[in-house]
Amino acid sequence: MVWALQDAKNQFSEVVRRARAEGPQTVTLRGERAAVILSAEDFDALKAGRPSIVDTLLAGPDWDEGLIEDITKRSSAPSRDVPL
Template identity: 60%
Template sequence: MEWQLQDAKNKFSKVVQKARQEGPQIVTVRGERTAVVLSAHDYDALCSGRPTLVDDLLGGPGWDDQLADAVDMRAKTPSRDAF
């Protein structure tokens, strides 16, 4: 169901109730879809199984031995000449 923003504000508890019972509720501003109110159950289902940013970063490609050696060598050599 679609709700104009003013109606959604005035009847927020009803919007939430319908989201729980009927599914996502769309909020419009000047006829344009702007927001969606979801039940917690729908939101959890939407987010489940999706990797987090940390999962993405840690799950990146592994380092081969050559790359690991290059990183180890760089850490041992100064990046600037000492004066």
């Protein structure tokens, strides 16, 4: 169901009840879709099986051996003198 923002605010308990019973409820602002109210169960289903950003980054390609060598060879000294 589609709810105007003012109606959704005034009847928030009903919006939540319908989200749990009927599925996602769309809220509009000035006639444009602004938000979707989901039941916790629907939200959990959307998140299930999705890797986190950390999982995605850790699953990236292995580093090239040449890159590893270049990193270990580089100087640990700063590139310029910094007065202390």
